[in-house]
Amino acid sequence: MTALFALATSLLWGLADFGGGLLTRRTPALTVVVASQSIAVAVLGAIVVATGGWSEAGPQLWFAVAAGLVGPVAMLAFYKALALGPMGVVSPLGSIGVAVPVGVGLVLGERPGLLQFAGILVAVAGICLAGGPQFRGAPVQRQAIVLTLVAAFGFGAVMALIAEASSTLTGLFLALFVQRVTNVAAGGAALYVSVRRGAPALPAEGFPWRSLPALAFVGLADVAANGTYSIAAQQGPVTVAAVLASLYPVVTAVAARGVLRERLRGVQAAGAGLALVGTVLLASG
Numbered sequence: 001m002t003a004l005f006a007l008a009t010s011l012l013w014g015l016a017d018f019g020g021g022l023l024t025r026r027t028p029a030l031t032v033v034v035a036s037q038s039i040a041v042a043v044l045g046a047i048v049v050a051t052g053g054w055s056e057a058g059p060q061l062w063f064a065v066a067a068g069l070v071g072p073v074a075m076l077a078f079y080k081a082l083a084l085g086p087m088g089v090v091s092p093l094g095s096i097g098v099a100v101p102v103g104v105g106l107v108l109g110e111r112p113g114l115l116q117f118a119g120i121l122v123a124v125a126g127i128c129l130a131g132g133p134q135f136r137g138a139p140v141q142r143q144a145i146v147l148t149l150v151a152a153f154g155f156g157a158v159m160a161l162i163a164e165a166s167s168t169l170t171g172l173f174l175a176l177f178v179q180r181v182t183n184v185a186a187g188g189a190a191l192y193v194s195v196r197r198g199a200p201a202l203p204a205e206g207f208p209w210r211s212l213p214a215l216a217f218v219g220l221a222d223v224a225a226n227g228t229y230s231i232a233a234q235q236g237p238v239t240v241a242a243v244l245a246s247l248y249p250v251v252t253a254v255a256a257r258g259v260l261r262e263r264l265r266g267v268q269a270a271g272a273g274l275a276l277v278g279t280v281l282l283a284s285g
Contacts, residue, residue, distance in 0.1 A: 002235045006228070009225045009228045014255065015221055017252045018259075019221070022214070027202070028194075030194055030201075032215065040219035044180055051173055056166065061175060074097075080147050096149075097154070097155035100153060100156025100157055101156055101241075104160045119240075119243070122278035123247065125278075126270075160238075163230050165178075232245060
């Protein structure tokens, strides 16, 4: 069950990243984040009311608040790093955030078997290569490296925090709702500051109403991914769940190949293959 839910997390995150990437080509990234997460808040709020999730409120929700604050910071740092580039370095480097939840699992006493340990190493190598790392070209700015590491740590911290925010299904709905409300508040504040500094909040043609279904998909897929990861981390070893859940760059690359007809570089294909081998080793271990 751990492998199943963790792989579902990778699928959902990969598709959400792909959809978000397409949306930000026409709409400012902060607006995409705030709009998509606002839709998620509305849906989660209805689910919490319907399931009586408020009864699960407790101190553990502070983990959800922390995840909601860290997430937007990590995302903004990642977007800024991508702007500074090169993307071929930033994208795979950002995936090392998996070290955070894996480290938490090891600190808590988890000890993967030899086969699982080999699977972790192979899968992480595949994740990094799937991003298409750039081995030659222009030098990378130090600021881009720092921002990417901040983003990677943030992404990993969100995975670790959300796994601790609940222990029941109804509690998980409440934790995700609290996380998304915090996301919208933090993202909205950042958007307000950005607009005050002169950056546009909307494209020239106004709010992209035609993109509303895509915004809803991105927001809900991201929420669902957090939920399936939390379940995976509770069902089995965090060290295994975190690595399998971090295969989303492979999904994004494959989606770009299938929808946009982007050609996979040799290093990306090799990374996808290694990630698959690592998945098999983890699942069989």
